[in-house]
Amino acid sequence: xxxxxxxxxxxxLGLSAMIPWRCEAGMLRGPGGEAVxxxxxxxxIVSLAPSITEILFSLGAGHRLAGATDLCDFPSEAILLPKxxxxxxxxxxxxxxxxxxLCIALKNVNPADLLERLGTxxxxxxxxxxxxxxxxxxxILELGRLLDAETRAEGLVGGxxxxxxxxxxxxxxxxxxxxxxxxxxxxxxxxxxxxTFIDELITVSxxxxxxxxxxxxxxxxxxxxxxxxxxxxxxxxxxxxLVFERVRDEWREWGSLPAVKNQRIFIVDSDxxxxxxxxxxxxxxxxxxxxxxxxx
Amino acid sequence: MNHRVVKRTLNVSVLLCLVLAASxxxxxxxxxxxxNPWEVLALITGGGxxxxxxxxxIWRIRLPRVLLASMIGATLSLGGLVFQTLLRNxxxxxxxxxxxxxxxxxxxLGILLGLSRFPGVASFAFAGSMLTLLLVVSISSGQxxxxxxxxILAGVMVNAFxxxxxxxxxxxxxxxxxxNILFWLMGDLSITDQKQVLMLFGVLLPCFVVLFxxxxxxxxxxxGEDMAAGMGVDVRLISLALxxxxxxxxxxxxxxxxLLGFVGLVIPHLLRLLFGADHRVLIPACVFGGAAYxxxxxxxxxxxxxxxxxxxxxxxxxxxxxxxxFLLAKSRK
Amino acid sequence: xKPSLDVRNVSxxxxxxxxxxxxSFSVREGEFFIIIGPNGSGKxxxxxxxxxxxxxxxGDVELFGRPLRxxxxxxxxxxxxxxxxxxxxxxxxxxxxxxxxxxxxxxGLLGMESPEDLRIAENAMSFTGVSELARRKFDRxxxxxxxxxxxxxxxxxxxxxMVLDEPTASLDLAHQxxxxxxxxxxxxxDGTTIIMVSHDLNLAAMYADRLLLMRxxxxxxxxxxxxxxxxxxxxxxxxxxxxxxxxxxxxxxRITLVPAHALPPKSGG
Numbered sequence: 001x002x003x004x005x006x007x008x009x010x011x012x013l014g015l016s017a018m019i020p021w022r023c024e025a026g027m028l029r030g031p032g033g034e035a036v037x038x039x040x041x042x043x044x045i046v047s048l049a050p051s052i053t054e055i056l057f058s059l060g061a062g063h064r065l066a067g068a069t070d071l072c073d074f075p076s077e078a079i080l081l082p083k084x085x086x087x088x089x090x091x092x093x094x095x096x097x098x099x100x101x102l103c104i105a106l107k108n109v110n111p112a113d114l115l116e117r118l119g120t121x122x123x124x125x126x127x128x129x130x131x132x133x134x135x136x137x138x139x140i141l142e143l144g145r146l147l148d149a150e151t152r153a154e155g156l157v158g159g160x161x162x163x164x165x166x167x168x169x170x171x172x173x174x175x176x177x178x179x180x181x182x183x184x185x186x187x188x189x190x191x192x193x194x195x196t197f198i199d200e201l202i203t204v205s206x207x208x209x210x211x212x213x214x215x216x217x218x219x220x221x222x223x224x225x226x227x228x229x230x231x232x233x234x235x236x237x238x239x240x241x242l243v244f245e246r247v248r249d250e251w252r253e254w255g256s257l258p259a260v261k262n263q264r265i266f267i268v269d270s271d272x273x274x275x276x277x278x279x280x281x282x283x284x285x286x287x288x289x290x291x292x293x294x295x296x
Numbered sequence: 297m298n299h300r301v302v303k304r305t306l307n308v309s310v311l312l313c314l315v316l317a318a319s320x321x322x323x324x325x326x327x328x329x330x331x332n333p334w335e336v337l338a339l340i341t342g343g344g345x346x347x348x349x350x351x352x353x354i355w356r357i358r359l360p361r362v363l364l365a366s367m368i369g370a371t372l373s374l375g376g377l378v379f380q381t382l383l384r385n386x387x388x389x390x391x392x393x394x395x396x397x398x399x400x401x402x403x404x405l406g407i408l409l410g411l412s413r414f415p416g417v418a419s420f421a422f423a424g425s426m427l428t429l430l431l432v433v434s435i436s437s438g439q440x441x442x443x444x445x446x447x448i449l450a451g452v453m454v455n456a457f458x459x460x461x462x463x464x465x466x467x468x469x470x471x472x473x474x475x476n477i478l479f480w481l482m483g484d485l486s487i488t489d490q491k492q493v494l495m496l497f498g499v500l501l502p503c504f505v506v507l508f509x510x511x512x513x514x515x516x517x518x519x520g521e522d523m524a525a526g527m528g529v530d531v532r533l534i535s536l537a538l539x540x541x542x543x544x545x546x547x548x549x550x551x552x553x554x555l556l557g558f559v560g561l562v563i564p565h566l567l568r569l570l571f572g573a574d575h576r577v578l579i580p581a582c583v584f585g586g587a588a589y590x591x592x593x594x595x596x597x598x599x600x601x602x603x604x605x606x607x608x609x610x611x612x613x614x615x616x617x618x619x620x621x622f623l624l625a626k627s628r629k
Numbered sequence: 630x631k632p633s634l635d636v637r638n639v640s641x642x643x644x645x646x647x648x649x650x651x652x653s654f655s656v657r658e659g660e661f662f663i664i665i666g667p668n669g670s671g672k673x674x675x676x677x678x679x680x681x682x683x684x685x686x687x688g689d690v691e692l693f694g695r696p697l698r699x700x701x702x703x704x705x706x707x708x709x710x711x712x713x714x715x716x717x718x719x720x721x722x723x724x725x726x727x728x729x730x731x732x733x734x735x736x737g738l739l740g741m742e743s744p745e746d747l748r749i750a751e752n753a754m755s756f757t758g759v760s761e762l763a764r765r766k767f768d769r770x771x772x773x774x775x776x777x778x779x780x781x782x783x784x785x786x787x788x789x790x791m792v793l794d795e796p797t798a799s800l801d802l803a804h805q806x807x808x809x810x811x812x813x814x815x816x817x818x819d820g821t822t823i824i825m826v827s828h829d830l831n832l833a834a835m836y837a838d839r840l841l842l843m844r845x846x847x848x849x850x851x852x853x854x855x856x857x858x859x860x861x862x863x864x865x866x867x868x869x870x871x872x873x874x875x876x877x878x879x880x881x882x883r884i885t886l887v888p889a890h891a892l893p894p895k896s897g898g
Contacts, residue, residue, distance in 0.1 A: 085328070089475055091605065092486065093357050097329040099349055111476055113413045113487045120489065121352060215468075301741060384719075512740030516730055519717045523779075525682050526711030527786065528703035528734040573721030576739060 028105075028115055028125040038124040041148065042102035046084060046095055049106045052128070053078050054277040055140055056104075058156060059149040067098045074271065074279075089114065096121055104128065104143070130276035132200050133164060133284075140278065156278050163281040164204065167288045170295045171206035178291055180207035181230035181259070184270065186247055189220045197280065198273050205288035206295075207232065226254060232291055233259040236270035266290050305577045312584035316366060319591040323362035324354055326599050356489065364488045365594040365608075366587035367500055368549045369559060373567075373586025374507060375546045376560025377578055381514045382538050383444045390546040390560035393451040393539075397458025398428025399550040400481060404465050407476050413487045414552070417480075421551035428454050429543050480554035483609030485594055488552065496552060503545040504583055510538060511575040518573070556590070556609050558616025563589055565623045631694040633658040633790055633822040634679060639688030641674055648674045649685070650846040656839075658693075658789070659820045661813065663833040666843035667867050672826040673714060673794055675843070679824065680711045680792050692790065706734035710788035714795050714826075716775050724770070724778050725763040728754055731785025746785075753781040757811055773804035780811060790822040791815060797829060805829070809836050834858055834881040842866055858882040 027036055044066040047053040053072040056062055062077060069087040072078045082098060085091035088109045095103065100123055105115055107129040115125045126146060130136040137157045144153020180202050184190050191211035192198040202209040210228045211218055235247055244267045251257065251265055259265055268290075272283030289296040325336055331350050338344035339354050375390030383392070391397075402424020406417035432454050436446035466477060513534050516524040521531045546560075567581045590612070597611045632655040641649040648671045656662045664672050677683035678690060681697050690697040692708055710731070720727065731753070732746040742750075754760045757777040762770065767778065776796060783791060791812070797805040809832055815821045827833045833840060834854040842850040842857050844866045850857045860873045863884065870892065876883035 089479065091328050093328045093353055096353055096357065097331075097349060108410070112410070116412065117487075117489065121356070386719075509738055512733065512736075512738065515722075515726075515740070516733060518720060518722075519727070519730065520713065520715075522677070522682055522711065522713045523717065525702060526680055526706060526709075526713070526783075526792075527730060528701075528706035530702045568721065574726070 026127060028119060028127050036119070036124050038126060038146070039101045044099060044101045045147075046098055046100040046103045047072065048084070048090055048103060048110045049087060050074070050078075050271075051130070051275040051277050052104050052106065052143075053081075054275065054279070055143055056147070058278050059140070059144055059147060059152050061147045061149055064147070066100050067095065092117060096123070102126060106130075131195070132197065133204070133280060136197075136276040136280060137161065139276065160278055160281040164284060167205055167284055167296075171204070171288065171292065174206070174292065174295065176292075177206060177208045178231040179210045179228065179258075180232045180234060180291060181210045181225060181228060182234045182236065183247075184217070184236050185219075186235075189222065189225060190217050191220060192216070193218050197276065201273050201280070201284050201287050202291070205284055205291050207287070207291040222254075226257065229258055231258040231262070231264065233257075233265045234287070234290065235265070235267050236273070237267065264290070301574065301576055304571075304574075305580060308571050308577050309580040309584060312581055312588065316584045316588040316591070319588045319595070320362050320366065323365070323591050323595050324358050326595050327353065327358050328598060328605065329353065360488045360490050360493045361485055361594070362591055363493045364496070364552065365485055365590045367493070367496055368485070368553050368556065369563075369590025369593075370504070370583040370587040371500055371545050371549045372556060372560040373563035373582040373589070374504065374579065375542045376562075377564040377575070377582050378507060378514070378538050378542045379560075380564055381517055381575070382535060382542075383448055384518075385444070385448060386565070387561065388448070389557075390542065391455070391550075391555070391557075392448060393543065394428035394432045394454035394458070395425045395543060395546055395550060396555050397455035397462075398431075399425035399547060400555060401458050401461050401465075402427075403480055403551065403554070404462060404477050407473055407480065408465065408469065414492055418551035422547050425543070425547040425550060428458065429547075433539075479607060481609075482607035483554045483556040483612070485553050485608055486605070492552065496548060499548045500545055503541050504579075506541050507538070508576075508579050510534060511579050514538070514575040515573075554609070556612055558612045558620070559586060559590060559593075562616045562620045562623070565627075566619065569623060569626065631658075632656055633660070633693055634824065635689075635691040635694075636675075636679070637689045637691075639675075639678055639685040639690065641671075641678060641683060641685045643674075648846055649678070652688070652846075652848060654841060654848065654851055656822060656824060658822055659816060661816055661823045661836055661838045662825070662841065663837040663839075664824070664826045664841045664843060665828070665830060665833055666849070669845070670843040670866075671846040672843055676711070676792055676794050676824070676826055680709055681705045682711070703734050706786055706788075708788055709790045709792060710783035710786040712776075712779050712783050712791070712793040712796055714798070716772070716779065718768075720767045722767055723763070724754070724759060724765055724767055725750070727767050727778055728759075728763075728781045728785060731782035734786055749787070750781075750785055753784040754778075756784060756814075757781040758807075773800050773807075776800060776804065776808060777811075780808070784815070788821065790824060793823070793825045795826050795828055797827065797832065805832065812836070830858065830863075830884040831876070834876065834883070835879050854881045858884060 027038060029035060043064045045056065045064050046067040047056060047065060048069060050069065050072045053065065053068045054074050056065055057075050057078065065081055067084045068078055068081040069090055070083050070085060071087040072081065084094040084098065089111055092114060095118065103118055103123055103125045105125055105127050107127045115127065118125050128139045128142060130139040137160055140157050141153050144150045182191055182198055182202060184192060192209070193211055193213045193216045196216055199209045199212060210230055233251055235244055237244065248265050252260055254260055268286060272279050272286060285296070321340065324340060325333060331353060335344060335350045336354060339351055345351060372390050376388070379388040379390060379392055380386055399421040403417050403421035406420035411417050411420070432447065432450040435450040466474065469477060513529050516527055516529050525531050563586045564578070564582060567578055567585050571577050571581050593611045593615060594608050597606045597608045600606060634656040636655065637653050639649055639652045640647065652675060664675065666672055674683060678685050728750045729742055729746065732742060732750065733740055736742065736746065751760070754763060757780050759774065759777050759781055762774060762778070767775065770778065796808050800808065812823045812825070813836060816823050837854055839852060840854055840857040841848060842862065849866050850862050858873060860871065863871050863873065870887040872885040872887050873882050
């Protein structure tokens with residue numbers, strides 16, 4: 001009985017592997033697969049991600065934005081932009097209603113179906129894929145080229161780059177790599193695994209991400225965290241509106257933890273370490289300061 | 297030719313058709329952006345500017361969505377009616393034989409593999425539901441007749457098992473896909489275009505016709521299988537035909553819209569209360585009435601929340617559950 | 630003249646249990662034929678085979694000389710009508726609608742009734758005395774009333790053979806007699822063959838032309854009530870003490886149950 005079923009499952013998986021991935025970084029192909037050219041100087045841009053909105057403003061192109069998502073909140077001018085719905089799944093009707101001449105989206109984050117449908121309405125979509133520090137900087141440069149703001153972009157990236165290098169060189173001077181537990185979820189306790197922005201920042205700023213591993217957002221029980229004996233505990237404000245003090249006090253009850261003994265429990269703004277924007281450099285410096293206060 | 301039933305069927309159908317038409321028009325007027333109602337009116341009545349953004353939104357976003365909602369509402373209501381009669385169980389609903397579990401597992405698999413909603417995820421969902429249906433029927437297969445109680449039991453077990461698989465898959469998922477998955481599980485009518493709507497219609501219309509032809513046989517089935525057989529109904533054949541047709545059409549809609557609860561459960565009871573139990577009247581009533589109901593629920597889902605939209609499944613549950621309790625209380629008297 | 634029903638060497642098994650073993654008998658047209666026997670003797674299964682609802686493992690059944698096998702359900706339903714043992718529950722229709730269902734074998738796919746169908750249904754309802762109940766909900770009726778409605782429905786099929794499975798069980802006395810009288814009238818009026826399963830030996834004795842006594846899937850005895858209902862045969866079939874004497878109302882045997890305490894004490898105890 002199981003044999004034919006498993007055969008069918010395998011067949012389907014095999015078939016699906018043959019279905020080509022339809023979304024590469026760059027200009028999204030049209031509905032028939034044809035190459036699409038964006039406008040030469042787009043002035044009605046709709047950004048489909050908070051990080052993209054930030055980058056556009058930092059490139060000096062904020063005034064060319066016609067719309068952004070509900071979560072686009074930095075810089076503060078972004079809050080005043082017409083909203084196109086939630087992130088990562090905005091509302092098609094609202095986007096179309098703004099008559100954009102270009103949409104900029106995040107690959108594998110904004111729904112591919114939506115991006116394709118935008119194409120059928122004749123709206124060009126540009127897709128970026130920042131996965132870590134270096135690709136974030138590439139994205140900034142890419143968008144700079146796209147929007148005729150290359151000089152600005154190069155300046156931004158140059159600044160980011162030198163700040164990152166500065167942190168790296170100082171960290172290289174010491175061999176100590178304190179164990180860091182970065183908590184993004186309170187109940188249950190959730191941390192960050194490998195291949196995330198936060199993981200990279202922790203590593204670059206001279207720490208050891210204790211939650212490293214294949215699971216991107218692993219869950220921990222209190223016991224498991226205690227067993228890891230973190231020297232630094234960082235709690236992010238991604239869980240907005242919660243009482244961070246309460247969380248810190250809960251950790252303080254476990255006096256055996258090095259982090260508690262040395263009073264190294266901190267709270268940071270998650271946007272600084274989780275959004276692929278120029279502010280990552282700031283986030284990196286901040287983390288470095290918390291992990292290696294003796295160096296910074 | 298006696299006109300009693302014909303007249304009644306026509307009256308009910310026309311009435312509900314009008315309700316459906318009104319809901320459809322209302323659906324075109326409402327959306328997440330405020331379009332000028334006069335412009336919308338002009339477009340609907342044949343005038344207006346066909347190249348405007350308003351025209352784009354009305355014809356290519358709102359209309360396909362409203363049509364999809366009406367087809368799904370019709371299918372789920374009709375599916376609920378057929379299963380309630382076939383399984384002789386008043387709380388049977390179109391997903392009861394494992395269709396929801398199987399299609400959800402298939403769809404989530406498709407979403408995790410990064411496939412597009414249509415045809416990728418849709419075909420996975422369809423395959424999943426057909427597989428679980430096969431599983432349910434083979435688990436419960438009896439001798440001469442389709443054994444009802446074991447069907448329901450098998451369906452419940454398979455659905456429960458699939459739920460655990462789904463929860464497992466969800467726990468492994470990262471953010472972006474999770475959003476997609478949750479919206480599918482709660483019913484999502486937003487991803488559709490004219491082509492898909494037409495294809496779905498092509499599958500559903502024959503199913504509706506076939507089920508209508510079996511209307512009188514379903515009346516007879518309510519008298520018990522032996523008595524129905526004694527009056528000339530080929531019980532086994534008709535049961536299989538009803539089962540197959542209904543599962544096909546319900547699966548086809550699930551893979552477009554995800555899971556929408558309470559429609560198939562509540563609407564048949566409501567219409568039975570209003571129009572009687574004759575299937576020759578109820579089947580068209582479920583088609584038009586169920587369609588209107590979901591169009592209206594989708595309307596609410598689109599306009600109620602301040603930002604974005606609520607999943608339609610939430611609205612159907614919020615309206616459907618109290619409605620069902622009310623109908624239950626009424627039937628007790 | 631061909632018998633209305635001819636059963637030859639019929640056997641039936643459900644899974645591993647054999648329910649009917651090599652059953653052979655025939656019923657003449659217009660006969661009042663009653664099948665009796667203890668529970669589990671296979672009476673209901675035999676009825677299902679006769680009505681074409683269950684297919685026998687071996688053997689043949691012929692209705693009016695034509696084999697049952699291979700005939701469509703619909704044509705069969707015009708010859709033979711069934712009133713099953715249990716009444717259906719949760720029927721959301723009114724009496725008139727239920728009775729009209731009996732016309733299904735003559736109507737098209739969608740079952741749209743003609744004036745003729747309505748007339749036949751009205752006649753059937755007045756025959757069984759349920760005309761005043763026409764607009765009432767079937768579920769709201771008493772058991773006896775429901776039974777009369779179901780019989781009216783069966784009459785609408787205009788069958789030549791009427792098959793009833795314990796139609797008087799759970800009915801009050803008046804209704805029991807009424808139902809049997811209805812069947813007798815059908816028989817004498819229209820020449821309908823009545824084949825019935827009954828648990829009431831005395832009623833069976835008073836109405837039947839011939840009886841068929843079954844036990845454990847086999848025929849123990851068949852013939853007129855006088856022939857079948859004798860003490861030895863009955864004790865063998867039912868396994869309990871019975872008193873058989875003459876019925877004062879009609880020239881047929883009368884069966885009386887003998888409770889244990891009424892028996893004379895065994896000697897030598």
